[in-house]
Amino acid sequence: MDLLAFGKTGWGDELFIATLMTIAVSVTAMLIGFLFALIFTPLKLSKNKFLNLIGNSYTTVIRGVPELLVIYLFFFGGSGAIMFVASMFGYNEYIEINAFLTGSFAIGIISGAYSTEVFRGALQSIDKGQYEASKVLGIKKNIQFIKVIMPQMLRLAIPNLSNVWQITLKDTSLISVTGLVEIMRQSYIAAGSTRDPLFFYSFAAVLYLLLTFLSMKLINRLEMKYSRGY
Amino acid sequence: MDLELMSSSIPKLLSATVITLKLLSLSLFFGLFIGLLFAILRLNKNIFVNKFAYGYSYVFRGTPLLVQIFIIYFGLGQIEYLRSTVLWVVLKEPYWCAIIAFSLNTGAYTSEILRSAFQTIKPGFIEAGKSLGISNKIIFYKIQIPIAIKQSLPAYGNEIILMLKGTSLASTVTLMDLTGVAKYIISTTFKPIEVFIVAGSIYLFMTFIIHNLIKYLEKKYSYE
Numbered sequence: 001m002d003l004l005a006f007g008k009t010g011w012g013d014e015l016f017i018a019t020l021m022t023i024a025v026s027v028t029a030m031l032i033g034f035l036f037a038l039i040f041t042p043l044k045l046s047k048n049k050f051l052n053l054i055g056n057s058y059t060t061v062i063r064g065v066p067e068l069l070v071i072y073l074f075f076f077g078g079s080g081a082i083m084f085v086a087s088m089f090g091y092n093e094y095i096e097i098n099a100f101l102t103g104s105f106a107i108g109i110i111s112g113a114y115s116t117e118v119f120r121g122a123l124q125s126i127d128k129g130q131y132e133a134s135k136v137l138g139i140k141k142n143i144q145f146i147k148v149i150m151p152q153m154l155r156l157a158i159p160n161l162s163n164v165w166q167i168t169l170k171d172t173s174l175i176s177v178t179g180l181v182e183i184m185r186q187s188y189i190a191a192g193s194t195r196d197p198l199f200f201y202s203f204a205a206v207l208y209l210l211l212t213f214l215s216m217k218l219i220n221r222l223e224m225k226y227s228r229g230y
Numbered sequence: 231m232d233l234e235l236m237s238s239s240i241p242k243l244l245s246a247t248v249i250t251l252k253l254l255s256l257s258l259f260f261g262l263f264i265g266l267l268f269a270i271l272r273l274n275k276n277i278f279v280n281k282f283a284y285g286y287s288y289v290f291r292g293t294p295l296l297v298q299i300f301i302i303y304f305g306l307g308q309i310e311y312l313r314s315t316v317l318w319v320v321l322k323e324p325y326w327c328a329i330i331a332f333s334l335n336t337g338a339y340t341s342e343i344l345r346s347a348f349q350t351i352k353p354g355f356i357e358a359g360k361s362l363g364i365s366n367k368i369i370f371y372k373i374q375i376p377i378a379i380k381q382s383l384p385a386y387g388n389e390i391i392l393m394l395k396g397t398s399l400a401s402t403v404t405l406m407d408l409t410g411v412a413k414y415i416i417s418t419t420f421k422p423i424e425v426f427i428v429a430g431s432i433y434l435f436m437t438f439i440i441h442n443l444i445k446y447l448e449k450k451y452s453y454e
Contacts (some may be wrong), residue, residue, distance in 0.1 A: 064391070064437035065399030065430045068409050077422035173294035177402065184296060190303065198305035205293045205301065212292040
């Protein structure tokens with residue numbers, strides 16, 4: 001237990017901060033994923049064949065390629081791409097981009113592909129009658145979406161979004177390869193300097209379990225709230 | 231776009247794909263047995279057996295695969311006692327450590343898939359078997375298992391694809407699988423996009439094959 005002491009003698013405070021980092025990356029990635037879903041869900045549902053193809057290739061490619069490969073693409077390609085853009089504006093120095101942003105963005109793109117599928121499924125399973133009824137009542141299109149379709153969609157989407165959240169949370173462990181100090185990276189550092197990998201990796205597992213357990217409790221509450229009336 | 235690099239990396243990446251496929255097939259093979267075992271334990275009436283199986287699947291589904299590999303590869307080697315047993319022959323190899331971690335992980339997911347398949351079997355099937363005087367054991371092997379396999383095919387297909395992506399983590403314990411070699415080429419040439427396109431296409435191709443194979447099996451084993 002000495003190993004987990006707070007302060008200079010143990011790894012307690014470092015692991016606590018690392019846990020907060022994991023939460024921060026997961027939440028950021030999830031939100032970035034929602035942004036991607038906001039763009040790609042309409043594309044996937046669009047009647048235009050070309051837009052449809054774009055939407056479908058995004059979800060197919062991202063869900064068919066290992067997360068680690070996507071992270072490597074962003075980790076090695078991210079600063080290169082930014083430097084390329086900067087060189088067009090005459091700036092030729094080395095630019096290093098923030099590990100937090102690259103990591104969240106890479107995980108966000110992955111999580112976005114799953115979210116897109118969830119939203120698409122939820123929107124498609126809403127009865128056609130709902131659209132027709134609100135049209136008959138003379139409700140405007142955008143109000144129809146916000147007041148009629150969205151609440152119904154959310155209640156269908158939340159259980160599946162909780163799965164996406166779990167996947168995203170677990171995927172953040174992979175950004176440790178880029179050097180961002182989250183739970184996995186901190187455990188790696190601690191295991192290396194104390195030569196006690198069994199303890200620290202097991203503790204990392206406990207931290208992840210705690211995070212998934214607590215977030216499930218929270219999401220269940222949300223689910224109850226949105227499934228009122230069922 | 232460096233086409234020369236792309237074409238020269240294809241043979242290297244393809245030979246690494248063999249390792250990925252080996253990892254995948256062995257893990258799925260062991261994982262299926264583990265999954266079946268724990269699915270049966272989950273359906274057991276004994277509360278301790280039941281809770282143990284639930285705990286197993288909860289822990290392995292609630293933690294990242296990376297942690298599981300690290301515990302097995304870096305963690306278990308620390309136990310002095312293990313080093314003196316026969317197990318050490320297996321545990322000192324990163325290859326087998328990866329397979330153990332993958333099998334345990336996919337076993338947990340498979341057990342959930344099979345459990346829900348077993349639970350959704352209509353009681354009428356079992357009753358029909360009983361009324362024909364078939365013993366419980368035969369009912370289990372000849373009626374329940376085939377129906378459960380049929381019902382769990384779509385979900386299991388997803389699990390195979392997830393596992394294919396999971397094998398990429400073997401590269402974190404020094405194994406040169408498809409992702410490992412791709413990372414090596416990226417870090418020596420600094421051309422991430424080209425390598426990503428080639429390696430990604432190989433992964434997508436494998437996903438495509440698995441997807442269609444499962445579709446074919448679903449059709450073949452459907453009731454109609």
